[in-house]
């Protein structure tokens with residue numbers, strides 16, 4: 329029996345070791361859609377596209393072989409769409425692109441044929457002023473766009489394969505670790521973007537340019553453009569946006585820094601890196617999410633009599649994005665929470681800083697609503713940035729048909745108040761007559 333247990337243990341251990349080795353032995357294959365224009369139909373917008381399944385076997389060392397154990401091309405992939413990619417930077421090997429086996433969601437990946445061309449934009453034009461290695465450009469070029477799970481990685485690679493070969497080499501890789509960035513107002517924001525150039529390529533060290541564009545609902549503008557050839561920034565109207573030039577050169581870190589997040593910054597930012605005749609780009613979404621501030625009027629609430637309707641308003645202001653759920657709650661003396669509904673919610677208004685405000689008004693009829701002697705009236709605002717609450721105390725005097733004691737107490741209170749006011753009024757008017765004559769006359 330002891331022997332059997334030992335054998336079992338060894339078996340399990342061996343299995344674990346094997347699994348770890350396979351997982352650790354580099355880069356799993358990546359399935360992609362190969363998308364291109366249908367041949368023979370000309371070009372332009374509306375050209376029909378064809379979409380075929382493809383697979384990339386990845387090597388990070390050009391001298392190694394893809395182990396046979398990993399070459400399991402699915403039957404529905406044509407042999408002409410099998411690629412043996414050399415990826416020195418291991419950009420395709422990120423775990424974000426390789427979900428655990430059996431997971432339902434898959435990373436997105438698309439390969440397109442790519443045609444190298446001189447760039448037209450001003451800040452990249454200088455890259456191709458001296459005609460660069462045109463022979464080198466005569467090859468099969470591809471661009472691959474891949475998106476990892478959970479927005480952990482957005483990747484755009486340009487690859488080159490000697491004409492007719494199926495062994496493309498990654499030449500330029502641009503990626504972002506933050507597909508979506510959320511920020512509150514006033515915060516410093518980093519939109520991640522980094523690039524890598526294959527050091528074995530003749531394009532390595534021949535210069536680069538970086539561009540950040542902003543896009544929102546069809547509108548676009550240049551945020552920032554750095555011309556590496558002349559070491560200059562293009563002129564833009566944008567302020568408070570910068571790159572760290574030192575880390576741009578040291579590590580290819582093209583992260584955009586926005587000094588102070590504002591509502592107008594919400595949108596999509598596209599990071600483009602230009603090499604001579606090549607470019608690759610990734611997009612980063614910035615969401616400015618600011619929860620509302622709440623204020624209640626009137627606060628405190630006046631004492632109310634049973635059956636008396638008290639109107640109370642709650643204003644939510646300074647929030648973004650627009651979507652907001654306002655409602656009212658009542659917390660009785662017993663601590664129980666009841667919903668009082670939405671109240672009547674007004675349309676929204678927009679402040680000059682782009683944030684929104686909205687108001688809800690509640691008619692509180694303590695007897696109809698059965699609010700007893702009162703309690704806490706709460707305004708609740710549910711927003712993407714968090715839930716906010718504000719409250720006031722509601723005091724109902726003399727509940728359930730005022731008792732004689734209550735009535736008498738109220739009369740007594742009223743009498744005392746009346747007396748007090750009378751006395752105060754008399755004191756004020758007698759002391760005021762001397763120095764505020766004119767005002768006095770008007771009142772008379």
Ligand SMILES: *[C@@H]1O[C@H](CO)[C@@H](O)[C@H](O)[C@H]1NC(C)=O
Nearest residue numbers: 518572575579581582583585
């Ligand atoms: C890139 O630069 C930004 C801003 O300077 C920095 O916060 C970030 O950590 C850098 N990323 C890497 C990978 O070095």
